Amino acid sequence: MAKAGRMEEGGVSKAPVPVGSNKGISVIDLVLRLVGIAGTLGAAIAMGTNEQTLPFFTRFVRFNAQYDDFTSFRLFVVVNAIVSAYFVLTIPLSIVHIMRSVARGTRILLIILDTIMLALLTAGASAAASIVYLAHNGNSSTNWLPVCQQYGDFCQGASGSLIGSFGGIVVLILTILLGAMALSRLAKRIV
């Protein structure tokens, strides 16, 4: 057959790869997206319900800490909600990729959207992380006092929700890598 002998310009001849080999990648992709939904949704809910009221109060002021006292935490909740909605919406696309392995255009679209969501999620998560770090440690040069010494539970809740969000970041990096691997297998096949 002419398959084994044809060399393309500037390329390397490769052995033909069976069509079904992208199915494993697509299944792992679907599982990762489900994990990502859990991570980001959990992070959004954990931060959104984060609130602590201190047991003492003065005549005029009640000492209360909520997530929307901090702009970064508000951004964090919004971004995590967006990314978890994105994961839910791309599950049908992922299922289509399992059923139909030769889907180059939609895989590229998925990689593009995953990259945008990765940047969004990482920006939100790191903004919240820097505020949590500041709340834990304070900063002597700028006279910012660490709030966690009074609001211990609030800080713990915020830190815990960060973990779910960073899990979502890892999931997005892995799905982009899987998409790239699937595309490279499609490219290696000799049509």
Place this chain on the structure above:
Amino acid sequence: MEGDSTTINITETPKERKGKAPLLAAPPASSSIKPVVLKAPKGGYKRGLAIIDVVLRIAGIAAALGAAIAMASTEQTLPFFTQFFQFKAEFDDLPVFTFFVIANAITAAYLALSIPISIVCIVRPLLVAPRTILLFLDTVMVALTTSAAGGAASIVYLAHNGNSDANWPAICQQFNDFCQETSGAVVASFLTVVVLMVLVVLSAFSL
């Protein structure tokens, strides 16, 4: 007519057609038939994308290096001082800014080191392995740079506006120049992120 469905025969005279055996998959070498492959060679647009890739990498080096240097060289000393303190703001007063400088320096170094791999992609546009490697590393760099930029951005926002609930004063009202330069560095870092994202998309299209 010829029964083969994968080759199209051109420049064939009726004389040759009469004397020929029924066509198998491979045409005989002695005839003057010229089979035309249906699959066109895809080297053309991939090479163009690889050239754009190299150009963008060089632009990304400039942006990342600019961000790191701008942040590392900001320093502002206020003209008044008490007996014990001189009011001075530097980037390593805030750990997030230190992480910012380091992360942007790493990104600039990575972009410089990945230019040879990108040039390999120009020379051999149909190779798949270097593009996949570059796509994965670019993705990791997107995450790193965005985390540095996002963390520094939230601190810059805090420095501009303060936070009344946490009793954190807005320091930009005293340290004006410091705040302006750090804001500029954060913007340059976000530009690097955009460049890296475009690089990922380009690699995906070239695969």
